[in-house]
Amino acid sequence: MNTPDITLIIPMYNESKIIKDTANTLHQYMSTHFESYEILFSDDGSKDGCADIVRQMELSNVRVVGYPQNHGKGCAIRTAMLEAKGRIVMFTDADLAYGEEVIGRFFELLDNDDNASMLIGSRNLSKDGYEGYTLLRKLMSKAYIKLLGIIGGFKLSDSQCGCKAFKNVAAKDIFSRCKVNGFAFDFESIIWAQKLGYKIAQAPVKIINHRESTVHIFRDTFKMLKDVTGIRRRINKELKANKNNER
Numbered sequence: 001m002n003t004p005d006i007t008l009i010i011p012m013y014n015e016s017k018i019i020k021d022t023a024n025t026l027h028q029y030m031s032t033h034f035e036s037y038e039i040l041f042s043d044d045g046s047k048d049g050c051a052d053i054v055r056q057m058e059l060s061n062v063r064v065v066g067y068p069q070n071h072g073k074g075c076a077i078r079t080a081m082l083e084a085k086g087r088i089v090m091f092t093d094a095d096l097a098y099g100e101e102v103i104g105r106f107f108e109l110l111d112n113d114d115n116a117s118m119l120i121g122s123r124n125l126s127k128d129g130y131e132g133y134t135l136l137r138k139l140m141s142k143a144y145i146k147l148l149g150i151i152g153g154f155k156l157s158d159s160q161c162g163c164k165a166f167k168n169v170a171a172k173d174i175f176s177r178c179k180v181n182g183f184a185f186d187f188e189s190i191i192w193a194q195k196l197g198y199k200i201a202q203a204p205v206k207i208i209n210h211r212e213s214t215v216h217i218f219r220d221t222f223k224m225l226k227d228v229t230g231i232r233r234r235i236n237k238e239l240k241a242n243k244n245n246e247r
Contacts, residue, residue, distance in 0.1 A: 004036040004061075006107050007086030007168075011076035012041055015094045016048040020057065022094055027059045029100040034107075037061055042080035045070035074178070074185025081166075081175040087111070090165035098163045099208040106165045109203055116201035117170035118193045120156065121163035125204035156202060160186055163205055170198050177238070184227035191235055 008030065012019060023041070030037045039059075043051040043066030051064045065080055077091055088107050092098055098121065110119040160183065166174065173196060180188045193200055 002036060004038045004086040005034050005088065005111075006030075006037050006103075007080075007084035007089045008037065008039045008103060009077060009080040009084065009089065009091035010039065010041050010094050011044060011073050011080070011091065012046060012050055012094045013044040013070060013073070013076070014046045014048045014050065016046075016050040016053060018095060019050045019053050022096060023054050023057055023059060023062065025096065025100060027062060029103065030061070033104050038063065038085060040065055040080040040084060042066050042076040044073065044076040072181035072185075073183060074188070075181040077185060078175045078178050081171050084168065084171060087168055088165055089168055089171045091162070093162040095209055097207045097209050098205050102163055102205060106163070106203065109201065110165045110167065113201055115199045117167045117198040118174075118190075118200045119165040120158065120190070120200060120202055121161040121205035122156070122158035122202045123161055123205060123207075124158050125202060126206060128206050131206055156190065156200065158202075161205060164189075170196075174198070177235075179234075180227055180231065182223060182227060184223075184231065187228055188231050188235075191231060195235055195239060 008026065010022065010026070015022070019041070023039075026039055030039060039062045041051070041054045041062070041064045043064060045066070045068055051066060054062065054064050065083055066076065067079065080091070081089060088110055090103065090106055092102065102121070106119055106121070110116060113119075164186070170193065174189050174192045177192050178185060178188050190200065
């Protein structure tokens with residue numbers, strides 16, 4: 001198989017209610033807009049048979065990867081990233097929250113940027129980025145990003161947007177080092193990209209398809225912040241150890 005132009009990653013956990021429609025929508029979109037592509041549905045230990053639903057559809061250029069036990073979205077993304085073959089590797093959510101057109105737009109932006117190796121979607125780069133959010137979700141999201149700046153030294157406009165793209169070499173380099181399985185995996189991948197010298201570009205996005213969030217706002221936010229406090233420390237420790245080993 002020749003190298004695909006793009007690998008699209010869809011993490012899934014108990015998505016049987018929507019996954020058939022998602023797979024059909026993506027297969028139609030990708031086959032129309034790309035000469036070569038692959039779609040990886042990364043199953044995070046689902047118990048509702050959503051992985052079998054995708055397999056039984058037998059769609060061309062579509063594969064299911066994953067593992068039997070639930071570990072978290074970060075693990076699902078990392079597993080698929082390390083298997084991806086495309087020149088550009090991108091992930092978005094199973095409910096296609098940001099629509100399909102964002103896939104082509106992100107591919108063009110990153111593929112035509114000779115400097116950037118990572119492209120992150122940001123809800124803070126346009127006035128309608130948080131359109132349709134409840135006030136609580138909007139406030140918690142913005143507060144989390146502010147706390148990332150204070151605790152983790154985060155300087156970009158958004159960390160948790162579920163829409164990011166990478167050039168393949170950078171994806172392998174970054175995610176082979178990542179360890180966080182939970183929602184803080186986004187922050188970890190960004191910090192690794194920065195530490196490894198990869199340029200990060202940003203592009204505005206807005207949620208088109210809203211559904212009830214699976215994030216428990218207070219519990220998961222505190223868990224993410226706990227992970228964040230250890231990420232920078234661990235990464236700096238690993239980089240220092242590697243430097244000492246090279247001497």
